[in-house]
Each structure stands twice: as structure tokens, then as C-alpha cells.
Amino acid sequence: MVSKTKIRKKHNASMPAIKRWLIGALVLSIFLSLAGVVALDYVVREKFEGKKWSIPARVYARPLELYVSKPLRSQSFEYELSRLSYVQVERLTAPGQWLKNSREYKVFSRGFDFIDGQEKAKKFSLKIESSRVSKLESFSGEDLALLRLEPLEIGGIYPNHPENRTLVSLLDVPPLLGETLIAVEDRGFVSHYGVSPKSILRAALANIRAGGVVQGGSTITQQLIKNFYLDSRQNLGRKILESLMAVSLELHYSKAQILETYINEVYLGQSGAQGIHGFGLASQHYFGRPLIELNSVQIALLVGLVKGASYYNPWKNPARALERRNLVLQIMKDGQLLTAEDYNAAVRLPLGVVTRSRKKLQPYPAFLELVRRQLLQDYEESDLKTEGLAIFTTLDPQAQHQAEKSLSQTLNTLELEHSLTKGGLQSGLAMLALGSAEVLALVGDRKVQYSGFNRAIDIRRPIGSLVKPAVYLAALGEGYSLSSLISDAPVAVRGPDQSVWKPRNFSRQSHGDVPLYKALASSFNQATARLGMSVGLNLVESTLQASGLERSFAVVPSLLLGSLELSPLEVASMYHTFAADGFYTKPRAIRSVQTPQGETLKRYALRSERRFPSSTIYQLNYALSLVMQDGTGQRAKLRNEAEQRVTAGKTGTTNNQRDSWFSGYDGDQLVSIWVGRDDNGITPLTGSTGALRIWADLMSNTPGRSLTMAKPANLEYYWVDSVTGNASGENCRGARLLPFELGQQPQKKSRCEWRKNPVIHWWRKVWQN
Amino acid sequence: MKVALDFRASRVLMLAFACVSGACSVTPVQVEDATPSSVEAETSINRSAPRVLSPAKFENDKAKAASDALLQQAYEQYDQDRWQRAVHMAERGLRIDRYNARWHLLLAKCYSRLGDGKRAQEFASQGLAYAPSGKTSLRKDLQALMMGTKP
Numbered sequence: 030m031v032s033k034t035k036i037r038k039k040h041n042a043s044m045p046a047i048k049r050w051l052i053g054a055l056v057l058s059i060f061l062s063l064a065g066v067v068a069l070d071y072v073v074r075e076k077f078e079g080k081k082w083s084i085p086a087r088v089y090a091r092p093l094e095l096y097v098s099k100p101l102r103s104q105s106f107e108y109e110l111s112r113l114s115y116v117q118v119e120r121l122t123a124p125g126q127w128l129k130n131s132r133e134y135k136v137f138s139r140g141f142d143f144i145d146g147q148e149k150a151k152k153f154s155l156k157i158e159s160s161r162v163s164k165l166e167s168f169s170g171e172d173l174a175l176l177r178l179e180p181l182e183i184g185g186i187y188p189n190h191p192e193n194r195t196l197v198s199l200l201d202v203p204p205l206l207g208e209t210l211i212a213v214e215d216r217g218f219v220s221h222y223g224v225s226p227k228s229i230l231r232a233a234l235a236n237i238r239a240g241g242v243v244q245g246g247s248t249i250t251q252q253l254i255k256n257f258y259l260d261s262r263q264n265l266g267r268k269i270l271e272s273l274m275a276v277s278l279e280l281h282y283s284k285a286q287i288l289e290t291y292i293n294e295v296y297l298g299q300s301g302a303q304g305i306h307g308f309g310l311a312s313q314h315y316f317g318r319p320l321i322e323l324n325s326v327q328i329a330l331l332v333g334l335v336k337g338a339s340y341y342n343p344w345k346n347p348a349r350a351l352e353r354r355n356l357v358l359q360i361m362k363d364g365q366l367l368t369a370e371d372y373n374a375a376v377r378l379p380l381g382v383v384t385r386s387r388k389k390l391q392p393y394p395a396f397l398e399l400v401r402r403q404l405l406q407d408y409e410e411s412d413l414k415t416e417g418l419a420i421f422t423t424l425d426p427q428a429q430h431q432a433e434k435s436l437s438q439t440l441n442t443l444e445l446e447h448s449l450t451k452g453g454l455q456s457g458l459a460m461l462a463l464g465s466a467e468v469l470a471l472v473g474d475r476k477v478q479y480s481g482f483n484r485a486i487d488i489r490r491p492i493g494s495l496v497k498p499a500v501y502l503a504a505l506g507e508g509y510s511l512s513s514l515i516s517d518a519p520v521a522v523r524g525p526d527q528s529v530w531k532p533r534n535f536s537r538q539s540h541g542d543v544p545l546y547k548a549l550a551s552s553f554n555q556a557t558a559r560l561g562m563s564v565g566l567n568l569v570e571s572t573l574q575a576s577g578l579e580r581s582f583a584v585v586p587s588l589l590l591g592s593l594e595l596s597p598l599e600v601a602s603m604y605h606t607f608a609a610d611g612f613y614t615k616p617r618a619i620r621s622v623q624t625p626q627g628e629t630l631k632r633y634a635l636r637s638e639r640r641f642p643s644s645t646i647y648q649l650n651y652a653l654s655l656v657m658q659d660g661t662g663q664r665a666k667l668r669n670e671a672e673q674r675v676t677a678g679k680t681g682t683t684n685n686q687r688d689s690w691f692s693g694y695d696g697d698q699l700v701s702i703w704v705g706r707d708d709n710g711i712t713p714l715t716g717s718t719g720a721l722r723i724w725a726d727l728m729s730n731t732p733g734r735s736l737t738m739a740k741p742a743n744l745e746y747y748w749v750d751s752v753t754g755n756a757s758g759e760n761c762r763g764a765r766l767l768p769f770e771l772g773q774q775p776q777k778k779s780r781c782e783w784r785k786n787p788v789i790h791w792w793r794k795v796w797q798n
Numbered sequence: 799m800k801v802a803l804d805f806r807a808s809r810v811l812m813l814a815f816a817c818v819s820g821a822c823s824v825t826p827v828q829v830e831d832a833t834p835s836s837v838e839a840e841t842s843i844n845r846s847a848p849r850v851l852s853p854a855k856f857e858n859d860k861a862k863a864a865s866d867a868l869l870q871q872a873y874e875q876y877d878q879d880r881w882q883r884a885v886h887m888a889e890r891g892l893r894i895d896r897y898n899a900r901w902h903l904l905l906a907k908c909y910s911r912l913g914d915g916k917r918a919q920e921f922a923s924q925g926l927a928y929a930p931s932g933k934t935s936l937r938k939d940l941q942a943l944m945m946g947t948k949p
Contacts, residue, residue, distance in 0.1 A: 096864030096894060145875075145886040174867030175894075464896035465889070612924055621886075632882070635889045635905075638920055643927055647851075654850040675850060738851055739897065739928055768851075 066273065073277045076258065081290065082306075084417030084625065085193055088400060089180035090424040091467075091620070092141070092148075095155060096175045099162045100697065100732035105427040106134065106157065112181050112426050113139075114317040124150040125322050132156060133164070139319075141179035144421070144621050144629055148177055160732040181426055182313070184397050186404070186413045193300070195309035196417065196625065199289045201321055205366060206308065207288055209332045212364040213357055215249040219284060223250045223275030250275040253291045297331065298338045305338075315343065317383045325367055326375045329357040330382075343382045350380060394480030395473030396424050399598075399618045402486075407631060408622075417625040422618055423467035425460075428698070428731060432458055432470040433477040435727040440475050440704070443722065447713045454714075455707050456723065457484030459598040459616075460700045465635055466605050466614035469698060471598070482707075489594040490688045490703055494552045494661075494716065495681035496573070496591035498607055498649055500561045501549050503572040505645040507564050511546040511652055511767045512754035512775060517556040522586040530586050532558045535682070535715075544754050546652045546767065550660030552680065554590055561589035575640040576606040577613045591681060601701035604692045607649060608677070608699050610738060611641035643741040644770045650738055651768050653677035661717050662693065665725040675735035676728070680716030687711055689719030696734035700724055740768070747774040755779035760790045865895040872904055881908040899929035899936055906943040919944050 093109050095101075110127055115136070118126045124139040133156045140150035153173055156164035165173045185193065199207070211218045217225045225248050247255070254274045259267065278287060296304060297311035305314050308331055312320040316327055323331070333353040334341050343350040355376045361367040367375070400422055404413055412418070440454045452475075460470035473483035505511075517540040522530045532554045534540075540553060548556035561569055570584045573593075582593040595603075598616060606613045614637045622631045654677040656662040661680040667673055678693020687709055692701040702720040706712060712719070748764045750757040754775055757764035761781035783790075872887035885908045891901045902925025909918040922943035929937050939949035 094890075094894065096861050098861050098864075099894075145883050145890070146871075172863075175864040462893065465893055467893075610927060612927075629882075632886065634885065635892065636917060636920070637924055639923055639927075651851045658850050677851075736851065742931060 070277045083415035085185040086413045086418040088184045088420045090183050090426050092177040092180040094177045102160050103157050139179050192306050193303040194307040197309035206328050223279035224272045297334045315382045330354045333357045343380045395483050396471040419623040421620045425469040429470040431730050436472050437475050439723045456704045457597045458702045459485050459601040461601050466616045468618040486598045491683045493591040493681035493683040495690050499572045502649050503564045503568045510773045512749040513545045514542040514754050515556045515560050517543050517553045520555050520559045549652045550655040552661050558589050576603040597701045597703050608694045611646035612637040613640045644744050668729040682715040685711045689714040690716050691720035691724045696736045743771050744768050750779035753779050861894045881911050884908050897928045899925040
């Protein structure tokens with residue numbers, strides 16, 4: 030028999046074991062919990078203090094420079110103001126506003142920190158007359174020599190994950206926004222420690238009274254934890270985790286820091302594949318305005334979206350969005366953030382969001398693709414997508430807009446005129462600023478918003494007669510002059526493979542001996558081929574390379590008539606060297622790259638190098654201006670011009686008219702255009718009837734100055750006979766004024782048949798002088 | 799003698815009168831152009847045609863006030879040894895007024911200070927192409943920079 034003592038001892042022995050186990054388990058639990066809390070705390074701090082978001086690079090257009098005599102049309106100026114979201118008002122009260130009295134504009138500009146200094150916000154008056162700025166002065170009447178508006182943001186380079194945001198600091202946020210957020214989402218924000226049982230209860234009661242969700246139970250801190258650290262799964266364990274992390278956040282960071290992060294984190298909509306996060310970007314997306322310029326009604330709409338950006342989408346569900354906005358306005362009134370009078374006026378207002386067509390955040394896909402490629406030469410793609418860099422580009426929004434319009438409308442017109450299948454023609458266009466070779470506009474597709482194949486930079490099509498200026502430039506450097514006679518008789522060239530190449534003129538007619546300038550102006554193939562073979566293919570090759578061509582190409586006789594294949598941007602680069610007095614400047618789309626803090630990381634500096642002597646280039650440009658006066662470019666009569674400006678250019682047409690080209694310029698800009706079919710099919714278009722039409726429409730709607738060039742000191746003008754090339758006189762029949770290098774002018778005199786009575790001619794000259 | 803001179807003078811006058819009166823009966827001649835697609839014949843020969851490069855003296859009238867104001871600011875930066883900033887302003891100036899050789903001079907000076915002699919020479923060379931002719935201090939400075947010496 031077991032004694033009671035033994036039973037008691039046995040009982041006493043097992044009790045301590047259970048107790049020890051329980052105590053051990055409790056200690057372990059406490060230890061694990063503490064470890065968990067420490068780990069959570071670490072996670073919270075590490076992400077909050079580290080790089081919070083992958084911020085895409087922001088891309089900006091060129092700032093509009095204003096000064097007296099600048100070519101500018103009223104509609105272009107208003108277009109620029111509209112794109113910058115300047116509001117037309119009755120009276121200027123804040124930056125971002127403008128008004129018009131008769132023909133004078135009054136503007137309150139926003140100001141911007143440029144790389145070379147700050148442009149402060151200011152009020153100024155501007156007048157435009159005859160497509161030029163005629164007056165620019167401050168409101169105090171002081172003449173302003175130079176002024177620039179802030180650059181337009183035109184897009185970004187986005188991270189792989191589909192979030193987009195514009196970071197704002199609390200300084201950039203209207204105080205009313207923060208106050209409204211707190212009133213709507215978390216009234217106890219200022220006093221709680223991350224979690225607020227009172228808020229949960231209050232929200233529940235408010236929702237029951239209102240019969241709908243008017244208040245959330247989660248604090249702003251908890252919402253931030255959910256969006257920033259966790260996901261949207263809802264269960265008890267997740268809620269506990271969220272609460273612990275919220276408390277940890279509140280222990281380490283101030284209310285201002287938490288609110289600022291929330292303002293930049295919260296999801297507020299969608300733009301295609303990109304999520305719109307943060308109020309900074311949402312302000313642009315819905316209203317096209319910077320956040321600091323929003324009024325109370327606009328703020329109410331945005332705050333209302335926090336509850337459900339898709340559900341309250343103002344474009345898809347306007348009625349619901351309006352109701353939600355007005356509810357927020359009610360809360361603002363109840364919280365004395367809005368007066369009763371303002372509330373009554375506000376609820377009657379429409380939503381006021383931008384139209385759907387304006388809300389695309391990537392409007393210039395062809396140009397942005399060029400920017401991206403140029404950046405990738407210097408940066409890793411991951412840096413571009415995540416570091417929030419600011420990219421300042423050369424794009425001119427006015428020129429881009431007009432280029433897109435001219436291209437798409439003219440193609441439609443051409444298809445109608447020639448009874449072609451709608452949409453069958455395609456085009457690519459590159460526009461450069463003369464002198465700097467900055468890319469002002471780039472169009473890669475007739476559907477201008479399409480971000481697919483970029484015909485401005487990626488097509489490779491034979492350029493046809495567009496190559497001829499290089500042939501004639503080579504000849505001018507070898508002792509030829511513009512009046513040198515060359516034969517336009519039929520020509521046969523034997524190639525290295527013994528095949529015989531027999532180029533023919535477009536008209537199938539021969540013209541005998543013709544002066545060099547006429548062969549170029551009329552684009553005679555036979556004369557050009559003969560001239561090119563005479564100066565040598567190697568020299569033509571080196572001329573093309575000196576003009577800026579980086580691509581390799583076959584050096585064969587057909588090169589002389591443009592068998593080499595280029596893109597519109599490459600053609601523009603080549604012609605820019607001709608137009609810019611023989612100086613080569615590599616086209617660039619970027620001016621500088623800065624960090625989000627404004628520090629300059631890289632400048633894409635201007636660099637020009639003389640490639641051709643000024644005398645030969647001047648003569649070439651004279652001949653190319655004759656193309657527009659008398660030759661294949663003469664159809665390009667620019668509209669909207671009291672006096673036609675001087676331009677220069679060249680048409681190009683390939684075999685069977687598969688490619689229609691034109692490259693031409695005035696004193697300010699150069700445009701190169703290709704028109705054709707993607708399937709390389711035949712078209713009824715020549716360079717003159719196709720691409721030139723787009724060019725003429727674009728230039729008619731783009732103000733610019735006449736082409737002028739400094740005449741080199743070793744060049745003079747002489748009258749020559751247009752048939753024989755011999756010396757002639759102004760009053761002689763068939764005479765033409767041409768520039769010659771000194772010593773190259775013709776010595777032999779031609780027979781002169783007077784055009785007018787010489788005495789009257791002399792008399793008139795005396796009075797003219 | 800006086801009678802002989804008078805007779806000679808009157809013959810000259812009569813000849814002149816005959817020429818003038820004869821001119822009244824001369825109609826302007828239509829000039830044929832070899833190019834079938836050319837415009838109106840009389841304008842196809844360039845006498846004072848506005849659409850070709852003009853042989854008139856090159857006038858650089860572009861935005862002088864804006865250019866001058868910016869040039870002054872740019873030289874303030876240059877004088878404070880902020881050459882990169884001055885370069886940026888000079889490029890801005892060239893966008894406004896691309897034939898103004900003073901911008902090329904400033905760029906050449908900046909790049910010379912920044913140690914990029916090649917680029918300095920390139921801009922000096924370009925400036926010389928646009929600088930007014932004659933023995934000006936502008937040309938003298940550009941020539942010095944093109945030779946690689948300080949002006």
C-alpha cells in the first residue's frame with residue numbers, strides 16, 4: 030500500500046513540472062513577443078528612414094523664353110499657358126493666372142528654380158504684333174529684357190512596378206488639405222498614439238447615423254501602415270500587426286512626418302497601367318494644377334477619393350464623385366474649415382476635373398523614347414526609374430503640337446485627294462532648332478499618341494534626292510561654282526561588278542548642259558550622277574560623313590541618287606550642318622539632369638565643330654534657297670505670311686515613289702519628313718506632292734525668321750548668264766545673280782540682250798540708290 | 799569755240815531725248831526659263847527676289863536687348879568663377895541670338911578656364927565666322943583663344 034506521504038510527494042513532484050512548463054512557456058512567449066516587437070520596430074524604422082519609394086524620373090519640356098522680337102503667335106502663347114494650366118481670370122490674384130485686354134496679355138507667372146538661377150514669380154504684360162513679341166514689361170512699367178515661364182512636365186520614366194507619384198513636402202501642401210484629411214479620415218490624429226479605440230467607436234456611430242460609410246475606423250497612421258508596409262488583406266491577425274506597427278511609427282516619428290508620408294503614399298486613381306499615388310500627382314492628374322494652387326472644392330474631391338479612388342472616379346462615376354465631394358464639403362463646414370456661405374456656393378459647382386483627353390500623363394511617346402535612349406548612354410535604367418531625377422529636355426510643346434497636327438491632317442488630306450486607303454500612309458518627322466540642333470519636336474506615327482514603332486528615329490528608308498546637296502557640296506569644294514555647266518545628257522556608269530547603272534531623270538527628259546545650281550534646284554538625276562562620278566564617290570562619302578552621318582553605307586554609284594537608308598532624325602542632323610554655316614552639332618534632346626534636390630548631375634552641353642568652309646556652304650545654301658524659289662520646292666507657299674520668308678530645302682523621291690522626303694529650314698528651325706507605307710508599297714506621291722505638303726503646313730503655322738547667313742569675306746555676287754554660265758549684267762536677258770568665291774567668277778562675257786532700255790534702267794537704278 | 803560746244807551739247811541732248819522717247823515704245827521682254835515648272839517668268843530670274851539668300855549686308859538684329867541683358871548676367875557669373883553657370887547662360891543666349899559672336903567668346907573663355915582647350919578653340923573659331931569684320935577687340939580676343947592663348 031502506497032502511503033499518503035508518497036502520494037503527496039508524487040503529487041508535489043508533478044506540480045512543479047507543470048508550473049515550470051507554464052512559467053517557461055510564458056517566459057518564452059514574452060521573449061518571442063518582445064523579439065517580434067523589436068523586429069517589427071526595426072522594419073518600421075528601416076523603411077521609413079530609407080528610400081521610401083521608387084520615384085520615376087520627371088521629364089520637362091523647354092521653358093518658354095519671352096523677349097521683344099521673339100517670333101510668337103497669340104494662339105501659340107495661349108496654348109502654352111493652357112498646357113501649363115494657367116487659368117484665365119478677370120483679375121490677377123495669384124501665380125498661375127492670366128487675362129487678356131484687347132491684344133495685350135497680363136500674366137502672373139509661377140517662378141521656377143532653373144539650373145542657372147531662380148526665376149521668381151512675377152506679373153508682366155506682353156503684346157504680340159505681326160507674330161512677334163512687341164512689348165514685354167513689368168506691371169510697374171519697367172521694360173523686361175528677358176523672362177521665362179516654368180517648364181511643362183511632359184512625362185516620366187517609370188519603375189517596373191505600376192506606381193507613380195510626385196513627391197511633395199508639407200510646405201507644398203495647402204494647409205486646408207491636411208486639415209480636411211484629418212477631419213474626414215482621423216479626427217483624433219493629433220492626439221492618439223497610432224491606434225484610437227475612440228475613433229473606431231465614433232466612426233461606427235457616425236456611419237450608422239449617416240446610413241453609409243462617412244468615416245473610417247482606422248487612423249491615418251494605420252492606413253499608412255497598411256498601404257506602405259502591408260497589403261490590403263483584412264483579418265484579425267493583420268489588424269493586430271497593423272496596430273503594433275502604427276504604435277511603433279508614432280513612437281519614433283512626428284505627426285508631420287507621418288502625415289507627409291501619407292499624403293505621398295495614398296492611392297488616388299489610375300492612368301492606364303500606372304497607379305496615381307499621392308496628392309501631388311493626383312492634383313495634376315485630375316485638375317492639371319500644382320497641389321498648392323488647389324481651392325477648397327478641388328481639395329474636397331481629392332480627399333473624398335481616399336475612401337475609394339475607383340469607386341468615386343469622377344470620369345466614370347461623376348454622380349457618385351459629386352455626392353462624395355459634397356459630403357466632404359459638409360464635414361469641412363461642420364469642422365469650421367469652410368464657412369456656410371462658401372459651402373453653399375461650393376456644392377453647386379461641377380466637379381471641375383480636366384477632360385479625359387488631357388489626363389494622359391505621357392503625351393509625347395516618340396520624343397520621350399529618344400530622351401530615354403540618350404539617357405541610357407549615361408545612366409542605368411534602374412536609376413532612371415527609381416531615383417526621382419528631373420530631366421530637362423529641349424521639346425517645344427507648341428512646335429510638337431503643330432507638328433502632330435500638320436502630319437496627321439495632311440496625311441488624311443493626301444489619302445482623300447489620291448483615293449488611297451485610309452490609314453495606309455505613314456510618316457516620321459524630326460524638327461531641330463537652327464544653331465543648337467536641339468530637338469524641338471519628334472513625331473513617330475500618324476497616331477501621335479501611339480508608343481510603338483518610332484518612324485522618326487527607327488526607320489531606315491532610302492533618301493533619294495535628299496543626298497544631292499552632299500554631291501554638290503563636294504563639287505563646290507573641288508573648284509566648281511554655281512554657274513559651272515554640267516551635262517544632263519544620258520549617262521551610264523559601270524559598277525565594280527560590271528553591271529551598268531543608267532539613272533534617268535524623273536521627267537524622262539534630258540536637258541543638255543545646265544548650270545550647276547539649276548541641276549540641283551530641278552533635281553536632275555543624270556547631271557548629278559555625272560557630277561558625282563566626276564568628283565569621286567570617296568569624296569561624296571567623306572562629305573556625307575563630315576555632315577554628321579554616323580551610319581556606315583555602301584559606297585556605290587547609286588549612292589549619288591540616295592540609295593543610302595536613313596531616318597528623319599539622321600537626315601535632319603545632316604541638313605543641320607548645311608544650314609548652320611557648315612558647323613556640325615549633334616542633335617540633342619536633353620539639356621540637363623538634376624537630382625530631386627536640384628543638384629546638377631549632368632549637363633548635355635552644346636558642342637559645334639566646323640566641317641565645311643563657309644564659302645562653299647554659303648553657295649550650297651543659296652542653291653537650296655533656289656530650290657524653294659524656282660525648283661522642286663516651289664509649291665511650298667507658306668500661308669499666314671505677309672511676305673514669304675526665305676527658306677531652303679530639298680525634296681526627295683525614291684524609285685516607284687515608295688518614299689516621299691523633304692528636308693527644309695528657315696532662319697529658326699529645320700524639319701525633315703518622310704512619308705510612305707510601312708509595307709514599302711508604291712504611292713502616288715513625290716517629295717514635292719507628299720512630305721513637302723506637311724512641311725509647308727507646319728511652317729505656315731510656326732512663326733520664324735527668314736534664312737540669313739553672314740556672307741564670307743571671300744565671296745561676292747556676280748551676274749551670270751543662266752544658259753552659258755558666262756559673265757552677264759543685271760539688265761541682260763537670262764541673267765541671274767549668283768555668289769562666287771573671289772577669283773572663281775566667270776571671266777568670259779556673254780552676249781547681252783537688254784531686257785529694258787538701258788538708259789531707263791540706269792535712271793531707275795540711280796533713283797533706287 | 800562756244801558755238802562748237804553748244805552744238806555738241808545739243809547733239810548729246812537730242813541723242814538722249816531720242817533714247818528716252820525710243821524707250822517708251824519698248825515693252826519688257828518675257829524671259830524664258832529652261833525649267834518648265836518655274837513660276838512667272840519675270841520673277842524666276844532673281845533680281846530682288848525675297849525668297850533667296852540676300853546679297854545685302856548681313857544685319858544681326860536679333861533680340862539685342864535680351865541678349866545684352868543676359869550677357870551682363872553671364873559675365874557676372876564668369877567673374878565670380880562660376881564658369882559652368884556662365885556656360886549654361888551662354889547657351890541660353892545663343893538660343894536667342896545665335897549669330898552674336900560675344901556669346902562664342904564667353905563660351906571660349908569659360909571652357910578655357912575649365913581646362914577644355916579643344917572646345918574653347920571650337921567656339922572661338924565659330925565666333926570668328928560671325929564676328930563683324932575689321933580689327934575689333936572681339937576678333938582679337940577670339941583669335942587669341944583660337945590660338946590657345948588667353949586674350
